[in-house]
Structure formats: structure tokens, C-alpha cells
Amino acid sequence: MISHRSKVVMAQQCPRMRYYLGEYEGSGLSPAEPSIFLATGGAVHKGLAEILNAYQQTGFREYTPRFEDSAAQAAFEEFGIRTESIANFSNTSVWTEQINLSENLVRLAARTIVPKLLETYEILEIEHSGMVTLENPNGEDIEFHFTPDALLRDRASGRLFVLSWKTASFLPREEETRVDLQGITETWGEQSRANYAAGVQMAYLIKGPRVKFGDSKRQDSSLVWGWRSVESGELVPSYHWTCNAPHRYGRKTKNFPEGILQCEGNGRKHERPGEWELAPVWNEYISLREWMDKIPEDILNKLWVLPAPIIRRPSHIDSYIRQMRSQEFRIADALSRIKLIDEAIGSETDPEISGYLENAKAEILDEDFPQNGTAFGCKLFGSPCPAREICFGPSHISADPIGSGLYTKRDSLYGDLQGVENES
Secondary structure, three states, X not given: OEEEHHHHHHHHHOHHHHHHHHHHHHOOEEEOOOOHHXXXXXXXXXXXXXXXXXXXXXXXXXXXXXXXXXXXXXXXXXXXXXXXXXXXXXXXXXXXXXXXXXXXXXXXXXXXXXXXXXXXXXXXXXXXXXXXXXXXXXXXXXXXXXXXXEEEEEOOOXXXXXXXXXXXXXXXXXXXXXXXXXXXXXXXXHHHOOOOEEEEEEEEEEOOOEEEEOOEEEEOOOOOEEEXXXXXXXXXXXXEEEOOOOEEEOOXXXXXXOOXXXXXXXXXXXXXXXXXXXXXXXXOOOOHHHHHHHOOHHHHOOOEEOOOOEEOOHHHHHHHHHHHHHHHHXXXXXXXXXXXXXXXXXHOOOHHHHHHHHHHHHHHHHHHOOOHHHHHOOEEOOEEOXXXXXXHOOHHHHXXXXXXXXXXXXXXXXXXXXXXXXXX
């Protein structure tokens, strides 16, 4: 059996989701219509790999605009590839918003996180895939695949760290970074290659939550939304402006034409005078690079986090890997029993016996792949679980998910599962 971090996470969230998306008929299922928001995460990771590769190949350590541009273009193209199967997408504004968000998240990293990473680390490898065999004494061995975002070496101490990129809706709490699974499995995987990684360096890009906007929703991020003056058409990143010199403000009178109130000019934020409205950046006559140049540093600094690296205790890693090994062995055992039943059903002609076998398979699914997702509304990071229609939709979907037209057979090791737990 083949496993990887995304499958492990799915089994912990909802075992039935793991079965349908990761194991059904040997490879798992993908929704016929891909998730726009997972495409955003995948496109961002493509751009981030591109920019790390540029710095690694050249040895440069200072911010280089052309590296930013090429990485942003890579993210743009990757988003298009991941969403090309969407026919007549019902909300083109969401598609346009997310492809622009993908590009500007990469530009954000290029200007903030990447230069700081290069100050501290040397880039050794980028997205190098590896595999560890989990030997199962009672059944099929498990091939556990892992792909760290990068392997870094601390320039001062020489210690190795795994890099883990995250796109998140909100700033992470410290305890969230310490328990993140990627920082455990990828560190363990590198240690199995004799690269004795001391721990993980997390790097967070904050994309903002989805908030109500008229009859739909938008990404609450100054990376792709600004404020436009109704009077002049000027587009600015924030409804507020920060003062740095004494000035007057407030209601204007004959004696106080600049305002009746006095401000000391000590960095206070003020509402902009006049009427302003939210506006998408992509509808304006401005390039995304020019827009990034307009966003003040104090706003940009709220959109990324590079916490201190997390040192993984060997006992902590060993404990988790034992738990993961036990989980994956149980899944492999259940899958082997389901495979035998499916083979028997395929060759059985007696309807009564076929019905008995179907009931036996249903019992295995209920006992070994319970629908834990019902505890949180069958949602995956705020969106409906991709397998929800199989579990709770019309019977013809569960009888033949692929024949229903809603799902296709997964055609790669990761498919759209890679990085699914990176989104929040």
C-alpha cells in the first residue's frame, strides 16, 4: 500500500474520506471539478519552488526582482493548469481573484520571507521526494512517500531543517506550529535518508479569510483588493492612512479649514476623507507588481510569519511514527479484506450471495472507515468534504461514483491531495 502525509491526515479527520479519496479501487477518487482554493495553494507552492530554485542555482542572497517575476509567472501558469478542466465555471470573478492571489502571495514571499530565509539558511534541496518502507509483519508493507518543500542548512550551526510553506487564512498560534504534522513526517523522512534534520522551519503566508461581499464572498486580503476613491478613482491598499507629522483633521470650519481636531502625527491611523469603495485590483490599470509596490510595509508585515525553527525531539518523532504505523497497518488490513470481497462480487452471479458480500463490505467500511466527518458537518477547511455526495447523496452516486460524473479516478500519487492540509 502507498501512503503519504495527506492520506494520514485524511484518516485522522475522517476515515471514510480517506477511503474514497485515497484508496477507492486502488488509487482513490478526485472530484471531476477541481477545487479553486486547493488550486491556489498548489499554484503558490509551484511559484515558491521556482524562486528557491533560482536563488539556489545562482547563489544570490539579496532580493532579485526578476526572480520574483519568473516565480509569479510560474504560479500563474500552474493555477491555469490545475483549473483547466473546469468548464463554464459559474463564478469567473472567484477564478480571477484566486489566480491573482496566487501570484501576489508568491510576490509577498519573494519580498519578505525568502530574503530572511537566505540570511539564515543555505538551500540544499527543493521538493526532493523520498520513500520509507514501513515493514508490516502481518500483511502488506507500506510505502510512505514524503516531499519536503526544501531542505535547509543553518549557515551558523550547520544543522539541517525541513522547510514547510503554509498558506493560512489567519495568523497561526504558536501551539499550531508545534503540532503540525508536516514538521514531523518530513523531518522523520529526511532522517531516514541519513539527513539528520533537527526540526522544521515553518513559513506562513496569510491569504485572509473569505468574507461576505454582496451576494457572494471575497478574499479579505489587500493583496488583491483595494479601496477606490469615488471622486478621483485613486486606488489605495487601505481605507486608513498613517500620519507621521502633526496635522489637523475632522470637521472643517471657516476658522479651521483643515479640521477642528489636532493630531500629534505619531503614527496614528485615520480614515481617508471622502467616499471610498472596495475594488478588485485586477480590474484596475495597474500590474500586480506595481500594486505590491504600493502596499505599505506595515500592511505587508501582517501577511507573513517566519517563526523560530521548531526542534523535534527524537522521542516525539518516534512516538508519532509508531501511531502512524499502527494506523496505516490497520487501514492496509481493512483494504485487503475489501479487495477480496470486491473480487468475489465481480465473479459472483447469484444475487443473494452478492447481496451478502455487499453487506460484508459495508460492515468493514463502517467499522474500519467510520464517517467521523459528521462531527464537524462534513467540512474540509470550511468547504464541503469532496466525498460528501458519495456518503449522503443519491444512491446512484455511492453505487458508482465515477459513473455519476462527479468523480474521476485519481491518476497520480498525490493528485489534488498534495498539500490539502496546508490550507486553513
